[in-house]
Amino acid sequence: MKCTVCKQPAVVRLPSHHARFCAEHFDVFFMRRVEKAIKRYKLLKKGERVLVAVSGGKDSLVVTDVLHRLGYDVCGLHIDLGISANQFSAESLEVCREFFSKRNIPLEVYNLKEKFGKTIEDVGERIGRFCSTCGMTKRYVMNAVAHQKKVDALATGHNLDDLSAALFANLLRWEMRYLSKGTPHLPAEGNFCRKIKPLVLLFENEIHFYAKLHNIRVVTASCPHSKKAKFKRYKELLNSIEQKSPGTKRFFYEKYSQIAHIFKAENEAKISLRPCSICNMPTSTEICAFCKTWKI
Amino acid sequence: MKCTVCKQPAVVRLPSHHARFCAEHFDVFFMRRVEKAIKRYKLLKKGERVLVAVSGGKDSLVVTDVLHRLGYDVCGLHIDLGISANQFSAESLEVCREFFSKRNIPLEVYNLKEKFGKTIEDVGERIGRFCSTCGMTKRYVMNAVAHQKKVDALATGHNLDDLSAALFANLLRWEMRYLSKGTPHLPAEGNFCRKIKPLVLLFENEIHFYAKLHNIRVVTASCPHSKKAKFKRYKELLNSIEQKSPGTKRFFYEKYSQIAHIFKAENEAKISLRPCSICNMPTSTEICAFCKTWKI
Numbered sequence: 001m002k003c004t005v006c007k008q009p010a011v012v013r014l015p016s017h018h019a020r021f022c023a024e025h026f027d028v029f030f031m032r033r034v035e036k037a038i039k040r041y042k043l044l045k046k047g048e049r050v051l052v053a054v055s056g057g058k059d060s061l062v063v064t065d066v067l068h069r070l071g072y073d074v075c076g077l078h079i080d081l082g083i084s085a086n087q088f089s090a091e092s093l094e095v096c097r098e099f100f101s102k103r104n105i106p107l108e109v110y111n112l113k114e115k116f117g118k119t120i121e122d123v124g125e126r127i128g129r130f131c132s133t134c135g136m137t138k139r140y141v142m143n144a145v146a147h148q149k150k151v152d153a154l155a156t157g158h159n160l161d162d163l164s165a166a167l168f169a170n171l172l173r174w175e176m177r178y179l180s181k182g183t184p185h186l187p188a189e190g191n192f193c194r195k196i197k198p199l200v201l202l203f204e205n206e207i208h209f210y211a212k213l214h215n216i217r218v219v220t221a222s223c224p225h226s227k228k229a230k231f232k233r234y235k236e237l238l239n240s241i242e243q244k245s246p247g248t249k250r251f252f253y254e255k256y257s258q259i260a261h262i263f264k265a266e267n268e269a270k271i272s273l274r275p276c277s278i279c280n281m282p283t284s285t286e287i288c289a290f291c292k293t294w295k296i
Numbered sequence: 297m298k299c300t301v302c303k304q305p306a307v308v309r310l311p312s313h314h315a316r317f318c319a320e321h322f323d324v325f326f327m328r329r330v331e332k333a334i335k336r337y338k339l340l341k342k343g344e345r346v347l348v349a350v351s352g353g354k355d356s357l358v359v360t361d362v363l364h365r366l367g368y369d370v371c372g373l374h375i376d377l378g379i380s381a382n383q384f385s386a387e388s389l390e391v392c393r394e395f396f397s398k399r400n401i402p403l404e405v406y407n408l409k410e411k412f413g414k415t416i417e418d419v420g421e422r423i424g425r426f427c428s429t430c431g432m433t434k435r436y437v438m439n440a441v442a443h444q445k446k447v448d449a450l451a452t453g454h455n456l457d458d459l460s461a462a463l464f465a466n467l468l469r470w471e472m473r474y475l476s477k478g479t480p481h482l483p484a485e486g487n488f489c490r491k492i493k494p495l496v497l498l499f500e501n502e503i504h505f506y507a508k509l510h511n512i513r514v515v516t517a518s519c520p521h522s523k524k525a526k527f528k529r530y531k532e533l534l535n536s537i538e539q540k541s542p543g544t545k546r547f548f549y550e551k552y553s554q555i556a557h558i559f560k561a562e563n564e565a566k567i568s569l570r571p572c573s574i575c576n577m578p579t580s581t582e583i584c585a586f587c588k589t590w591k592i
Binding site: 171172173174176230233237240241244245248251252255256259262263 | 467468469470472526529533536537540541544547548551552555558559
């Protein structure tokens, strides 16, 4: 197997691109895919300040690494959820600290227990819907910290496999609100800063290979509360289609990102946002879900 | 296993409705589902004239039978495609003739060979895209005959399995034009009469059982040219989701039929129709695809 570019021995094969690469040209390919996404979706301008939300998983660390290498003014945000089982939160934090200190990139750690005297486990168990409470909490903290730091954009590590599976799930239930927000670039609006997904053109296995190539240590424990069985099934279904008709997944998501405005129009008529009476962040109710959960 | 209604021995089990029925109450259930679709989607008014496009398969014969029993003024249209392999067209025609003469319902047979001196096999082989030419031809003939007969509506036998699989396929490729037209009720527009799908709330297995119950003989040969492998795969994928989360398929299609107008708006901006300069039926080009294929 030879590299498509230099004909030296290849170390990775990418069937969806009809290409094989050596380590050096895989890296060139990967960086170009991110640059292409940034250009195509107008994610960032030269030198802008980006806050990257990092969990310690491969996606968020890789997106941080690439944006840093591309010369953006990057800082990180890690939310310490306080999940004790499997040493999940402890290992996640350690992995993030090591990554950021090695590269001399600033990292803010937002510790829920320190701020509110309780962990996501205390709150999630009380409410009984662990994953949705955790998701809401993370979204809120990301938005609030990005607003407070006055960064130009908030980046997440979502990849093409995540995004197409989420799109599929949201279409099955016609979740118009999520369908209107699943694009790689969500413009700033009120107190919400611009949200970007620079890994939108890359598959999971490509990101995995980048992490390996650059010796990026990622968290190995998986969240003990995660119930992603359904989402995993959707990923497998799309993978089975992709295998028979290569390119389907990419087309499915890319074309969606062009026409997503049709869902926005449908959605906008129904929801209007106003400031939360406690924290002032935008919400559709008197007090936002975060304040209801953590402050009351 | 006992009938959910009368507690007599049941002959069919419908997990998606949490019900089991004896023959009599399955029939009541089936008729009510069609009546519900007619009412919900405003498909037909009492006593209206309906042309049903019949292939000789279970779906089209069952929809004819039910509309006839419900008291609509029904007539049939069968297109003799002239497919000789497997005796496909000969058997289809015979099955249709038998069905319609038994019930004393008028049936028009549109024989392509008699009208144009060539069969779909002659034309399809010349053009090289058999299934799409056949689909275009059938759609054209249905529209033209419905227009000429001045019926109130043109009915087809599409069921919930077909419609949800087609919806899935069209979403994967974001086929905006098809997405805007996949609803159970397409209003009349210019020379196109109203198009309706009265079996929209019924699954394939339910229709199969209705045909069996009423001793409806259906065509057994399958089209020798059919290449529906991809479509079949999408059906299987949706079935696998339905099995794990019952009700998903129905929700997926029903909610779509409520919001399909968002695709219409996107589509309308781009395509405008005008009369074909040969046959006068609506087309987006100077001469419609049917006239180009069959008359030139």
